[in-house]
Amino acid sequence: MSEQKIPYKIYLSEEEMPKYWYNVRADMKNKPAPLINPATKQPMTFDELRHVFCDELVRQELDETTAYIEIPQEIRDFYKMYRPSPLVRAYCLEQKLGTPAHIYYKFEGNNTSGSHKLNSAIAQAYYAKQQGLKGVTTETGAGQWGTALSMACGYLGLDCRVYMVKVSYEQKPFRREVMRTYGATVTPSPSETTAVGRKILSEFPGTGGSLGCAISEAVEDATNREGYRYVLGSVLNQVLLHQSVIGLETKTALDKYGVKPDIIIGCAGGGSNLGGLISPFMGEKLRGEADYRIIAVEPASCPSFTRGRFAYDFCDTGKVCPLAKMYTLGSGFMPSPIHAGGLRFHGMSPTLSQLYHDGLMEARAVKQTEVFKAAEQFARVEGILPAPESSHAIRVAIDEAIKCRETGEAKNIVFGLTGTGYFDLYAYEKFNDGQMVDSELTDEEIEKGFATLPEV
């Protein structure tokens, strides 16, 4: 098996695509802590959550025991439009680095949303449609999630209302136009259309907004609008469940050629990509069937894992959402405005947080100039212009491959290439012009964020 020549790109056939999502929580001894109602301090119930999320998604959110959940046929058909995504053997990068390591990346950018976000967007839109809803609301920062959701809604004929972080709305007019082409309504956040938006605007006039603030607006909009629910592109258990298709396909592709990864690397903002990529491998690790080094990569300017606190916190600025136990910098934490690399969310998936807390994975923080250097190097030899977010994983994959060059080890390194950087060219321009710098995140700033943590 392992002697077989491995092609540049491993594509699965439609028959080999996953028919079930894998729910890693089923194999966790220590389950992620439940979402908590900030008013009662009690775990959120099905009935409380269904005012915000679709019924079936609430069931998935709360399901800690079912290991495999069937992917509805309609979603599998949609997946066939842009999946399976290729698992690429980075022959050219290996050669350029002169490393004995074998580098593989799972490339999720070959669709118009430009990222893996579509995997969960179609699932969430599908269940909303099934429930007979009129539409959904959401927030978007860099824009991948909003684009993905607008594509899914456009396909199913569902209304889609996106609150886009104002600074992104202005810096990325093209993202906005893609969403509009798919029929979505895009509102810059904070806006005058919600009470929480008006409150934030009066407190911080002229603010460029934040993800946490756009979440608050989207939730308020959904709960006040007949026949609407709120959907979220990361952090939640349900999202990691849907994103498990990434890891399942990766594992099937590697197994076909008898390749066992030594190191698995993914960038981590809210955790949707990392959680999806690692899930089947983490499952084996949890069941004691195999061992893997798993590395989460985060920006040095928003280091939830490496400098955050494992505590209950709000997911949003307006504090309208339930509390989640996670690695967090505090919902009041604001990443430096000079940070260009995405992954700006203050918290982290509760599932990944628990796994990290239990010592089942590592985390590393990297600086943005180093990230863009890796991005440029990768683009020139592998022919794909990567998203800044994905480039965090490239940075660490290259670092690990260079270590192999030094030790002579032929390790198998697998990383998640979540998407393309076609809509992030302001950041590339800054880098090309030599204008990109790194910000130092001081202990004082970190403490200021922690001061916003709620008492539970």
Add this chain to the structure above:
Amino acid sequence: MSEQKIPYKIYLSEEEMPKYWYNVRADMKNKPAPLINPATKQPMTFDELRHVFCDELVRQELDETTAYIEIPQEIRDFYKMYRPSPLVRAYCLEQKLGTPAHIYYKFEGNNTSGSHKLNSAIAQAYYAKQQGLKGVTTETGAGQWGTALSMACGYLGLDCRVYMVKVSYEQKPFRREVMRTYGATVTPSPSETTAVGRKILSEFPGTGGSLGCAISEAVEDATNREGYRYVLGSVLNQVLLHQSVIGLETKTALDKYGVKPDIIIGCAGGGSNLGGLISPFMGEKLRGEADYRIIAVEPASCPSFTRGRFAYDFCDTGKVCPLAKMYTLGSGFMPSPIHAGGLRFHGMSPTLSQLYHDGLMEARAVKQTEVFKAAEQFARVEGILPAPESSHAIRVAIDEAIKCRETGEAKNIVFGLTGTGYFDLYAYEKFNDGQMVDSELTDEEIEKGFATLPEV
């Protein structure tokens, strides 16, 4: 065979990828007319052409007899990074249209240049490198070709100097940044760096430039610079040769499932995509082995085939290039500035021109608002935001599928989806805002263009 379930996407294995390009001229009874030296009025010789182009590319340009030309291993390895491209069965579009037709499209947009242009860029850069050159110069309009060439040069470590039509340079800063990320130098054209640029600037101060003018500058730059040659992304015979990989892969994929196309559709600017897509099918047609309806689609505002003249003309505005016999609107023709859909070149591939002249293919001109309507419809059901250029082919594919709905015929329609529209969102924005209109091209404007035709 034909009973086999056809997947959404047909991917060939690496072994099934073409090892030879197909040179359709070898099977043409009436060969395309030779390039002519405007000074001597004699056919351009190898020695004359090699001052402008690399030696091997001149050989390919002049070779009318070799049907199959081997693809060098290094180019085939590069192709493996982003090819084979999928042949997609448009199940969702068929369902949406309620047509009995089977629609297939060959999608060439899954690479960072966003289009099929990379197929010829890597070939041209490879031969330049083989010849020991330092670098190449070229022009780019919409930007796909310049991006593709900068990727190929970045990979091979070759210098790349791109003259970008000024209006595009200003409207598409992101395109420019992709090229810079791959290490290219990008100059807005017309520029002060060339004599022809200065001449055009003094005649038309403040002009936004044109493709024909950028070609003149790039040619001048290459011929004045030690160790440089000029390369071109369309029109030439060599380009159609390299692009034959599109058609060869398409035919192999269709043959695997026993599908014989009834209609083959491609957009046509200079002809690189259309020529590549149809070449093996046209070969069968020329050899009398099969028959296909082949339709070239061009914009109503730049209708070289449908309203042009079959005559010798300059490929560039500065008249520094050889004369080519082709369907042309005259090198002085300027498409309306309100035209957003790409495909703005005044001429057409001499090979395709001869085939069209001989009645072996049809041509149709379409209006841009109709093109963008088709683009939006396609994007929503097939999940890919198409390039405006490609959307010309989508328009006619949809029209033909609707005819099938009326007649009840289950025709096999194949079209070329040359690329994605991620860098064309100004045009989409105009369309989304309801601001896009069609221009009427008058007979007077056409005559004005013809008046610039040279006497040969």
